[in-house]
Amino acid sequence: MDKKLPESKVIVVTSGKGGVGKTTTVANVSSALARLGYTVAVMDLDIGLKKLDLLLGLENRVIYDIVQVIEGEIELKKALVKDKRFPCLHMLPAAQTRNKGDITPEQVKDICEQLKPDYDFIFIDCPAGIEQGFQNAIYAANQAIVVTNPEISAVRDADRIIGMLLSAQFEDEDIGLVVNRLRPEMVREGNMLSIEDLVEHLSIDLLGVIPEDKNVVISTNKGEPIILNEKSAAAAALNNIALRLSGEEVVIPTFQEESVLQKLKIFGRKFFPTM
Amino acid sequence: MFEFIRKLFQSEPTSRNQANERLRVVLTHDRMNISSEVINELKTEIIQVIARHFDIEGVPEVNLISEGRNAALDINIPIKGR
Numbered sequence: 001m002d003k004k005l006p007e008s009k010v011i012v013v014t015s016g017k018g019g020v021g022k023t024t025t026v027a028n029v030s031s032a033l034a035r036l037g038y039t040v041a042v043m044d045l046d047i048g049l050k051k052l053d054l055l056l057g058l059e060n061r062v063i064y065d066i067v068q069v070i071e072g073e074i075e076l077k078k079a080l081v082k083d084k085r086f087p088c089l090h091m092l093p094a095a096q097t098r099n100k101g102d103i104t105p106e107q108v109k110d111i112c113e114q115l116k117p118d119y120d121f122i123f124i125d126c127p128a129g130i131e132q133g134f135q136n137a138i139y140a141a142n143q144a145i146v147v148t149n150p151e152i153s154a155v156r157d158a159d160r161i162i163g164m165l166l167s168a169q170f171e172d173e174d175i176g177l178v179v180n181r182l183r184p185e186m187v188r189e190g191n192m193l194s195i196e197d198l199v200e201h202l203s204i205d206l207l208g209v210i211p212e213d214k215n216v217v218i219s220t221n222k223g224e225p226i227i228l229n230e231k232s233a234a235a236a237a238l239n240n241i242a243l244r245l246s247g248e249e250v251v252i253p254t255f256q257e258e259s260v261l262q263k264l265k266i267f268g269r270k271f272f273p274t275m
Numbered sequence: 276m277f278e279f280i281r282k283l284f285q286s287e288p289t290s291r292n293q294a295n296e297r298l299r300v301v302l303t304h305d306r307m308n309i310s311s312e313v314i315n316e317l318k319t320e321i322i323q324v325i326a327r328h329f330d331i332e333g334v335p336e337v338n339l340i341s342e343g344r345n346a347a348l349d350i351n352i353p354i355k356g357r
Binding site for chain 1: 289290291292294295297298299301302305306343344
């Protein structure tokens with residue numbers, strides 16, 4: 001296991017609103033990068049409400065947690081859980097019975113500095129909200145991924161988060177938008193915000209679009225990363241996000257093209273409203 | 276041209292359009308940390324000031340619009356000619 005990149009990338013994944021798919025994104029993009037041969041560390045900062053261990057299917061292998069590392073009870077290397085499927089992927093678990101206030105942004109940064117010599121990518125899974133947990137998560141990062149859903153409440157929270165990131169150490173180009181759970185057929189029917197709409201509202205660059213896909217639920221149930229499922233549209237999108245983060249140029253499909261049949265239907269409705 | 280095509284293909288306001296409209300207002304207000312009440316108050320005051328010097332005709336408009344992540348006040352007050 002060798003580090004490939006001269007400069008490690010420390011990426012916080014955040015959203016404001018809960019339940020939009022932050023942890024799913026972290027688990028799968030980090031697995032995908034590890035599969036590409038990069039060394040990847042993932043850190044769960046949702047202290048008190050941990051999920052990353054479950055989404056990676058590593059819940060039975062957790063022994064120590066990040067708070068124990070910070071309090072000097074255990075060495076960082078011993079607390080890192082190794083993923084058998086991806087030898088280059090290591091996870092630092094959150095503590096379940098402690099609070100966000102038990103750690104500080106500086107302590108998280110200190111852990112990142114210790115990880116940098118060994119890892120190409122360090123992902124920080126940020127808790128929902130804009131309080132202490134958010135501050136802990138963003139301080140050490142030099143890039144941010146904002147995950148949102150095509151839904152007004154999620155977009156409003158994402159906008160607030162982007163504003164807070166821009167007032168912290170991040171520039172426009174350090175922030176990438178991931179739209180999760182897009183339903184292209186609803187966009188075409190005029191019943192869901194489109195990718196174009198979201199980018200216009202939030203004014204940041206698009207990093208990826210993940211379509212709604214029931215395979216995500218199935219993989220999560222099993223504790224398997226979705227990226228290994230070659231038939232899944234969500235998997236393709238997550239693998240593409242990983243490629244983009246590694247510096248490759250990959251076109252982002254926005255799932256907006258209307259089929260000829262759909263166009264005819266809409267056109268027909270315009271002139272024959274009773275149809 | 277695109278607008279024309281869009282209008283041709285969309286006969287009624289869709290829920291997507293409504294979401295966009297609501298988001299536009301709420302995001303602009305959030306970013307400015309200002310409520311629609313304050314905007315309305317501002318609108319009344321601006322129109323009052325202009326009305327002291329000119330005869331206003333038609334419907335005056337004062338709107339907060341966003342340009343990227345920044346906002347601007349869009350003031351459009353038609354004035355009666357002599």
